[in-house]
Amino acid sequence: MRHRGRRRVAATVVGLLTLVTTCTACTAGQVAGDRPLVGVAMPTTASERWIADGENVRGQLEALAYDVDLQYAEDDVPTQIAQLEQMIADGADALVVGSIDGVALKDVLAQAAAADIPVIAYDRLIRESPDVDYYASFDNARVGVQQATTLLQGLGVLDAAGEPTGSTGPFTIELFAGSADDNNATVFYQGAMQVLAPYLDAGTLVVGSGQTGFDQIATERWDPKNATARMAELLPRYTAGTRLDGVLSPYDGISIAILDAVRAAGLPLPVVTGQDAELASAQSVAAGEQYATIFKDTRQLAEVTVQMVHALLDGGAPEVNDTTSYDNGVTVVPAYLLAPQVVTEQNYEAVLVDGGTYTAQELS
Ligand code: GAL
Numbered sequence: 612m613r614h615r616g617r618r619r620v621a622a623t624v625v626g627l628l629t630l631v632t633t634c635t636a637c638t639a640g641q642v643a644g645d646r647p648l649v650g651v652a653m654p655t656t657a658s659e660r661w662i663a664d665g666e667n668v669r670g671q672l673e674a675l676a677y678d679v680d681l682q683y684a685e686d687d688v689p690t691q692i693a694q695l696e697q698m699i700a701d702g703a704d705a706l707v708v709g710s711i712d713g714v715a716l717k718d719v720l721a722q723a724a725a726a727d728i729p730v731i732a733y734d735r736l737i738r739e740s741p742d743v744d745y746y747a748s749f750d751n752a753r754v755g756v757q758q759a760t761t762l763l764q765g766l767g768v769l770d771a772a773g774e775p776t777g778s779t780g781p782f783t784i785e786l787f788a789g790s791a792d793d794n795n796a797t798v799f800y801q802g803a804m805q806v807l808a809p810y811l812d813a814g815t816l817v818v819g820s821g822q823t824g825f826d827q828i829a830t831e832r833w834d835p836k837n838a839t840a841r842m843a844e845l846l847p848r849y850t851a852g853t854r855l856d857g858v859l860s861p862y863d864g865i866s867i868a869i870l871d872a873v874r875a876a877g878l879p880l881p882v883v884t885g886q887d888a889e890l891a892s893a894q895s896v897a898a899g900e901q902y903a904t905i906f907k908d909t910r911q912l913a914e915v916t917v918q919m920v921h922a923l924l925d926g927g928a929p930e931v932n933d934t935t936s937y938d939n940g941v942t943v944v945p946a947y948l949l950a951p952q953v954v955t956e957q958n959y960e961a962v963l964v965d966g967g968t969y970t971a972q973e974l975s
Pocket residue numbers: 658660734735789793795796833862886887907
């Protein structure tokens with residue numbers, strides 16, 4: 612494994628010492644300006660989770676005396692590429708990248724590699740590039756399994772322990788997936804379909820629209836507006852007599868759009884899954900509307916990432932726990948995968964309130 616940031620950091624440390632010993636009038640700010648620089652490129656501020664991700668990574672890096680350049684690209688790929696180019700030009704010592712389009716960064720990451728800058732893929736795998744050193748994420752396949760399991764639990768096909776209840780439905784459902792350019796979206800979908808397939812085959816679950824292929828159910832850029840538009844196409848088949856019993860949703864922004872569309876159509880709310888425990892969805896779960904979400908603790912993801920950056924720049928070896936699952940098409944990227952947690956009306960207080968993500972007041 613390469614430790615490409617080391618030379619630059621050593622040079623910075625020598626520079627720092629010189630500065631400290633020769634400049635008696637220096638302020639902390641001036642010295643801090645010479646600290647190793649980490650570029651953090653995040654996809655968007657349109658979703659709360661990415662705002663929290665950026666703040667957590669920046670805060671934890673700054674606590675370890677790194678300078679941080681945190682940028683958001685508002686889901687625009689050329690903007691993200693330009694931000695990364697600027698970070699490289701500014702002499703970043705490491706890059707942390709929450710990508711928008713997993714296959715669009717090959718050229719800019721080649722520039723990073725040429726400048727000896729290590730790259731960590733944050734939450735989303737960067738594909739088709741040899742220049743991705745590490746991957747920090749959650750067990751994304753498990754997220755998909757959890758989403759499908761909560762859908763089946765909400766419908767009463769599985770019990771709280773995940774065991775079949777014997778219910779054979781049939782239940783009418785619809786399926787949503789995430790953005791096709793985000794590797795995670797496929798992994799969530801595959802994890803979920805692995806659980807749902809036997810129930811679809813047996814006829815316990817029926818997809819009302821018949822749309823089950825990833826391309827048919829993907830939601831570009833994870834944008835709730837695209838989910839609203841698709842719901843407008845799906846809902847006419849559902850009336851008071853033909854109930855929509857459940858919807859597999861991969862992400863809370865989409866879940867809220869689905870619930871709003873059903874509510875606006877005056878139909879009973881289906882069992883809806885989710886992910887990220889965003890505030891609106893956590894409130895909805897607490898109110899017994901959205902059936903479940905998946906909580907991924909971004910504080911822990913920041914810790915894993917910062918540990919990787921620190922080890923890389925300090926000459927150590929980042930800790931990983933998965934060296935086989937994430938083949939990006941060119942190389943298998945060593946990963947640290949955290950455990951996602953299911954949140955329902957039954958446990959949201961323990962997970963989200965006692966865990967310090969939200970206050971009880973925010974969720975009441
Ligand atoms: C995924 C991420 C999810 C969700 C989604 C939309 O890549 O893993 O947690 O945030 O993007 O932002």
